[in-house]
Amino acid sequence: MSTSLEDMMAALGVSRAQGLQSAVTAQARQIQDQNAKLAFASELMSRLKDPDYLVPPSAVALCTRYGIPYLPGDRRTTLESLRNFINQQSLQSQLSIMQLQSLINKQAQAMEKVSNLMKKQSETQSSIIGKLR
Numbered sequence: 013m014s015t016s017l018e019d020m021m022a023a024l025g026v027s028r029a030q031g032l033q034s035a036v037t038a039q040a041r042q043i044q045d046q047n048a049k050l051a052f053a054s055e056l057m058s059r060l061k062d063p064d065y066l067v068p069p070s071a072v073a074l075c076t077r078y079g080i081p082y083l084p085g086d087r088r089t090t091l092e093s094l095r096n097f098i099n100q101q102s103l104q105s106q107l108s109i110m111q112l113q114s115l116i117n118k119q120a121q122a123m124e125k126v127s128n129l130m131k132k133q134s135e136t137q138s139s140i141i142g143k144l145r
Contacts, residue, residue, distance in 0.1 A: 018133045025126035032119035039112040046105045049078055050098060057094040060087055 052074055059065045067084070075082040081093045 018129060022126055022129050022133070025122055025129060029119055029122040029126065032115055032122060036112065036115045036119060039108060039115055043105060043108045043112060046101055046108060050101050050105065052078070053080065053094050053098050053101065057091060057098070060091055060094070063087075 052071075056067070056071055056075075060067070067082070072082055072084075074080075078097065080097045081090070083089050
């Protein structure tokens with residue numbers, strides 16, 4: 013009966029680790045999205061400093077999609093909006109990285125528990141076999 017219980021505990025531990033892997037993957041995707049937004053905003057901010065730069069419609073669409081106010085006739089306000097967006101995204105990115113690290117730590121702990129359980133189970137079985145000899 014104890015082996016069956018240990019097997020169930022190991023299966024639960026593996027299931028938890030797999031669930032955490034899904035969370036790690038989702039968090040990593042979120043960080044990639046945030047990094048893409050930061051790269052876009054930084055690039056646009058750099059280009060807007062050139063008074064001859066004409067903002068393409070695709071960049072205006074991305075500004076709208078990301079919630080960055082874009083005012084065609086007011087570069088100064090747009091640059092300020094970009095600065096604020098970059099600061100906000102940087103903070104969110106740092107928080108996301110901390111959350112990712114926490115998830116990775118939880119996943120490692122779950123795997124360590126499963127490993128310890130399996131090691132104990134193997135030691136118990138070896139001990140029983142040794143006593144039977």
